[in-house]
Amino acid sequence: MKTLLLFFLLTLSALAQERIQWYASWDMGLRQARVSGRPILLIAAAPHCHNVSGIW
Amino acid sequence: MDRSFLSKPEVVQASRQFVCIRLATYESFEEAQVLRGIFLGGSGQVENTTFALLSPDGKTPLVYSGRSPDFAFVNSQQMADTMGRIARHFGGRSSGELPTVVNLRLAVNVAACDGLPVVELVSEDPAQLRNWQSRLAAVAWEPALLGKAVYCLERRQVSKPGLVVLAPGKFGQDSQQIGWLDPDSATLGSDLLRLLAGYHAAEKNAHEHIFEGKRKGVFWQTQIPVTDPH
Structure with missing residues (x-):
């Protein structure tokens, strides 16, 4: 039981660290979507706040 | 958002x-x-x-x-x-090319925003860059590496062409090299994973970050005018 719980916690921990892998340009992403036939998750965000960089 | x-x-x-x-x-x-x-x-x-x-x-x-x-x-x-x-x-099938940011300046800033390192392929030889790009793309879409770095390609003369791992500065306007790898290495994937695993970005508080940036005169020049009214 303890082993199962540890495995569950480790899995949760690993998942929590996972992130989305983004394409960073429309042209490249659209090309990949057309080639793969997969739908698109699109986000746009400015990499600055009040012109201070380093934060979305 | x-x-x-x-x-x-x-x-x-x-x-x-x-x-x-x-x-x-x-x-x-x-x-x-x-x-x-x-x-x-x-x-x-x-x-x-x-x-x-x-x-x-x-x-x-x-x-x-x-x-x-x-x-x-x-x-x-x-x-x-x-x-x-x-x-x-x-449906659809898996397919992936190296998900690069358009240039190093923007890549460093995006990496700073994400709290991730930059993985830069750099060489003055375009054929070499293309070859490395393909090799790195195969590695970058391995499940263990997904979302672990911001990638870019730079064609320029350097003393040691190859794969450079950079830690972005806090405000994403400078960076520091923290690793170098040979993109032709047979162990590229595991070596890169090890390097990326050693990078840990400091947590940011948005309000404090903006306040500090304003105080230090940090300014990000966008490529087109900002039109958001908020």
Whole structure:
């Protein structure tokens, strides 16, 4: 039981660290979507706040 | 934008069946035109953030587009469930090229925003860069490396061409080399994973970050004018 719980916690921990892998340009992403036939998750965000960089 | 949905495990897992595109707003005139066709806020201008789920040809919105996922979903589980249904409808197959940012300047800033290192391929030889790009693309889409770095290519003369890992500065306007790898190495994937695993970014508080940046005179020059009224 303890082993199962540890495995569950480790899995949760690993998942929590996972992130989305983004394409960073429309042209490249659209090309990949057309080639793969997969739908698109699109986000746009400015990499600055009040012109201070380093934060979305 | 409420970006919390995008970091939830169920949404990250659902994203693996999508092609995920994140554009840097106000950094490209052409991409601003694309965003203009997808969502305009009440101002009638391109705003700081945009969210959409689109068909593979990029033409058909599949849910309500808006400034952020919470325009379309009440919570991350609903978003993940909807993405799962959409993915099953379209199917599709895995395919990936190296997901590069357009230049090193922007890559360093994006990496600083994400709390990630930059992986830069650098050489003055275009054929060598193309070859390395293919090799690194095969590695970058390995499950263990997904979302672990921001990539870019730079064609320029350096004393030691190859793969450079950079730690972005706090404000994403400078960086420090923290590793170098031979892209032709047979152990490129495991070596890169080891290097990336050793990088840990400091947590940021948005209010404090902006206050400190203003005090220090930090200024990010966008490529096109900022039109967000908020």
